[in-house]
Amino acid sequence: MDHPQTPRILAPHLQAFQHKLVRMLGKVETLQGDTAVIDAGGKVDIILNRDCHLALGHAVEIIGKVDGNLHIKVQAATDFGTGIDFDAANAVVEATHRHKEIFYDD
Numbered sequence: 001m002d003h004p005q006t007p008r009i010l011a012p013h014l015q016a017f018q019h020k021l022v023r024m025l026g027k028v029e030t031l032q033g034d035t036a037v038i039d040a041g042g043k044v045d046i047i048l049n050r051d052c053h054l055a056l057g058h059a060v061e062i063i064g065k066v067d068g069n070l071h072i073k074v075q076a077a078t079d080f081g082t083g084i085d086f087d088a089a090n091a092v093v094e095a096t097h098r099h100k101e102i103f104y105d106d
Helices: 011-017 086-098
Strands: 021-032 035-039 043-047 059-066 072-081
Touching: 011 043, 021 043, 021 072, 021 086, 043 059
Parallel strands: 043 072
Antiparallel strands: 021 035, 021 059, 035 043, 059 072
């Protein structure tokens, strides 16, 4: 079974991944209706689906598609709680972009 690639990105990478499926780890900053803002190396607006159950201050990993406004339309979200070292997680993401040929097709 072939799964779509979901490169890990941070806020500064959004422009390069417009209209693509991505994976992002961030901290939930605001929740309002069907939208939220997460901090993932910068503020990112996300559009939630009805299956998303986010908590303020928690880490969340989202898989979704970057739209033309650089918002992410969530397809899946996983709550990772509060014990995440974002500096380490962000360093891993940066490494995947320095060596992207190992991690995803361009």
